[in-house]
Amino acid sequence: MKLVKSQPWRNPDTVLAQLIQSCARTRNLDRGKQLHAHLVASGATPSTFVANHLISMYAKCGDLYHAIALFDRMPQRNLVTWTAMISSFSQNNKFGDALRTFSSMCAAGIKPTQFALSSAIQASAFFASLEFGKQMHCLSVKLGYDVELFVGSNLADMYSKCGSLVDACRVFDEMPDKDEVAWTAMIDGYTKNGSFEEAIVAFRDMLRGGTVVIDQHLLCSVLSACGGLKAGKLGRCLHSCVVKLGLESDTFIGNALVNMYAKAGDMESASSVVGMNSHGWNVVSCSSLIDGYVEMDQIEEASRAYISSRRQGIEPNEFTFSSMIKACASQAALEQGIQLHAQVMKTSFVRDLFVSSTLIDMYGKCGLLNSSIQVFDEIQHPSDISWNSIVGVFAQHGRGKEAVRALNRMISRGNKPNHITFVSLLMACSHAGLVEEGLEYFYSMNKTCDIEPREEHYACVIDMLGRAGRLEEAREFIAGMPFEPNAYGWCSLLGACRTHGEKELGELAAEKLMKLEPENSGIHILLSSIYASMGQWEDVKAVRKLMRDSRVKKLPGFSWVDVNNKTHMFGAEDWSHPQKEEIYEKLEELMVKIRKAGYVPFTGSMPCNLEESLKERLLHHHSERIAVAFALISMPATKPIIVKKNLRVCVDCHSAIKLISKVEGREIIVRDNARFHHFADGMCSCGDYW
DNA sequence: CTAGGGTTAG
Structure with a gap:
């Protein structure tokens, strides 16, 4: 209003435009609408110039409906009108509409400038459509904008989002001037494609240039690269940089810091960043924190972080659920896993491919093969990740034929196996004794699936x-x-x-x-x-x-078993448990039963020259067997028994537990430090060898 | 009047 009074001689359109612009800047939609209504009421058709401002204002305030309505009714559209409409769409994430409008503009005979190209390239990046992106690149070259600062940055960003780092580099290198946005696009491109070293190298090159401003966007990408490299020291260095620049209060930066520390395994720093400011507690930082604990095998801490986050009123998302389910899988914590599954089912995350894939894996590791298959079957469009999970579960369970069948189905459905799929497949063949099939896949995977062994x-x-x-x-x-x-x-x-x-x-x-x-x-x-x-x-x-x-110590063996949500731990010859009498009795009873079923103690491998009877006794009192005996007397017969061990299960325990599963008619799962054994009806998923 | 970059997972 001040302007109107002090410069009454200006063109009324200019004044109006400035008023509309200020509404756009302050996101004051109501005032903007008022101005528009006033104009309409006066009976005059707004000039193209004013209408362009109105479109832009509506778009910035998120009111696409009115922006479109105005655009559609304009008698005269100029270059800026079209450009403003395209950017309106892409600002509001309507990238399909942005691209359609872009091609209408071209069809109307109007040559796009760097402004429209910028939005259109952004849209191609969103769709990760390399083909469309290349067309845009081509057009940019033709019109002479391909190395321009904005278009060039967009192209580099688009190529890296389409997974083509080579093209991104080529565009980037051609740019005569590069600012922090261009560098961020490139550095983030490296990071997102897993080329963390290159990201750091690029960052160093940028610093050497010395003229670029370091801002929060840039630091976020570099921190992410540090996380990927588990480079805690460099990350901490960047943390000081963040503090010096006063960027700590930025939520994205806070999250990137938590994630970096968590990936580097420095959980203390990660959790202190979460607690540092009011933005610290959010779903991204908490998910990073939880995942960090899970990766470090600190499951107790992970659960604690999860509970704290819930207390802070943070709703878990698909990332949080994935990590927590992964935690259950690593602990073979079936009860908690089922509870998480139930929670997930109440949300839309049940359709998330990462979540369903961790569920498949969790059920597999808890021995419930059928539940794994069920989760898989409920996926509408299984992705490569989903297929890898189910093939992996078949491998864990020694189901070689099923694994082979799954691989073939995967290929025929158009999914591409990767090197992990083949690891699972070969393991499945190995466990199931399908040597010829396994060898055939090994020798042909390079030719048929383009995967170098x-x-x-x-x-x-x-x-x-x-x-x-x-x-x-x-x-x-x-x-x-x-x-x-x-x-x-x-x-x-x-x-x-x-x-x-x-x-x-x-x-x-x-x-x-x-x-x-x-x-x-x-x-x-x-x-x-x-x-x-x-x-x-x-x-x-x-x-x-x-x-x-060489001071190599034999670790003492321990086994754990969960009964009624309580974890019980046993060592070898460990009789400290309050129910020791009953456990001992059960063990003796089991010995008699399995001997009748053909069990012969395998003392041959015991690394000491002891008397046979003593050796046998030592074997019978291995921690995993005590745990199994305890579970048998304390759990309902319908549930599978899940035992965890810190060392490998010995050959003798392996054959004993196989027979116990038969004589007791129970499913017994033993997760040791090397692998997974699923015993049922006198068989084990890992075959006859341990 | 119109344009660009950032955080979490198998």
Whole structure:
């Protein structure tokens, strides 16, 4: 109003335009509508200039309806009118409409400028449509805007969002001037495509240039890259930068910091950032925090963070649910998993592909194969992630044929298996003894699915041959490999050599393993048990001495079992439980039953030269068996028993529990530190070998 | 009058 009074000689349109503009700036829709109504009431048709302002005002205030209505009724549209309409659509996330309007404009014979191109490229980025994006790029080149600051940044952003980093770089490198927005687009492109090192390198290059402003957008992307690299030190450095620039109160920055620290495993810093300011408690930061705890295997802390977030009034979203369900899977905490599933079903997140995939995995790890399949079957359009989960579950359960069938269905439905799918498939074949099928897939995956076999696939083949007792072939296979097997491969081989009494190859595997994982006591134990099974007590002693000398300690074995939502822990020969009498009685009863069913104690591998009866007794009182006996006397017979162990289940316990599942008619799931065993009716999902 | 970049998952 001041302007009107002080500059009464100005063109009335200019005055009106300025008034409308101020409504747009302050998002004052009511005042904007008033001005519009006033204009209409005066009977005059607004000029194109004024109408353009009105469209822009309506769009900025989120009132697309009136913007469109006005646009449709305009007798004269100029370049800016079209451009304003396109940007109105893209500002309000109507990217399809933005693109349609863009092509109408072109059809009307109006050449787009950098403004319209910018919005149109943004829309192509939204649809992640490389094809359309390339057309836009082409048009930008033709019209001479391709290296312009805004268009260039948009193109780089669009290419990286379409997954084509090469094209993004090409555009970016051609740009003569680059500001912080352009750099952010590029750095974020690297980050989103998993090229974290390149993101950091780009950031350094940018700093070296020295002229670019560092703002919150830029720092967010760099922090995300630090998270990906687990680069806590660099991240902390950037945190100081955030503080110096006074950007701590930015919610996105806070979330990025929490996520960075959580990914780097620095949970203390992550949780302190959450508590630092009023924006700290939000669904993104809490989900990052929870996921950090889950990844660090600190499930108690994860639950605590989840409960605190709920107390703060934060509604969990699909990220939160995924992480919490993942936590249940890692603990084989079936009860809590089911509760989360029930909660998810009350929300729309039940249709989220990440959530359903973690549910499939959780049920699988808790031994409920049918529930996994049910969750999978309820997915309307399974994605690659969904298929990978179900193939993985079949692998865990030793269902080789089902895994193969799932893979074939996956391919025929147009989903593309990746290297993880093939790891699962090969493991499934290995567990089910489908050696020929497994080998066929291994040798053909490169041709049929364009996946070069990696370390882990080679390791699966070693495992497959080893389990089948084809150790000579395993040796040849290793000799023909383009690289040395990884720890998993050598470990499988060592296990197989132990089972099949192959001393020399076992020694080789152990030697390699001790170099790869010198701290791993399991390797020493396995090797000594190979010697023990052959009665080479001198060698057993030598290994023990080696363990002493290199200060490798055998971890004490513990088992856990959840009964009525309470976790009970047992050690070997552990009789501290209040119900010890009943447990002991049950164990004795089980021994009698399984002996009748054909159980023969396997004391051959025990790494000490003890009297047989004592060895047997020691075996019978392994922690996992005590846990199973306890669960049998305290749980309703309908529920599967889930036991968790910190070490590997021993061969003898494996065969004993197999028979216990048969004589007691119970499903027993044992998760040890290496794998998953599902015992039912005298069978185990991991086959006959441990 | 019209345009660009940022945080969480298998």
